[in-house]
Amino acid sequence: MTKQMFGAQEVADITGMSTAYAFKLIRRLNGELEDKGVLTIPGKVDAAYFGKRVFGGSDALAGVLDVG
Numbered sequence: 001m002t003k004q005m006f007g008a009q010e011v012a013d014i015t016g017m018s019t020a021y022a023f024k025l026i027r028r029l030n031g032e033l034e035d036k037g038v039l040t041i042p043g044k045v046d047a048a049y050f051g052k053r054v055f056g057g058s059d060a061l062a063g064v065l066d067v068g
Contacts, residue, residue: 005044015054029053 006014011022029049030040040046 003047005041006047006050007044011045011050025054 003010006026008019008022008026011017011025012019015022015025017025023043026043026045029045030042032053033040033046033049038046
């Protein structure tokens with residue numbers, strides 16, 4: 001089962017950044033989604049959108065994240 005949402009610790013683990021910066025990145029990505037009229041959850045980011053914006057596509061996460 002793949003994750004639908006990532007929290008700050010998961011974003012930090014995937015990217016190698018600090019948890020504090022991961023929260024900033026999540027706020028930025030959620031702001032972009034809100035501008036498009038999408039409902040967001042504070043402290044969480046849509047996994048597919050994260051993959052698209054950070055790695056250029058959600059399929060890129062398959063090699064980075066082992067979800068199982």
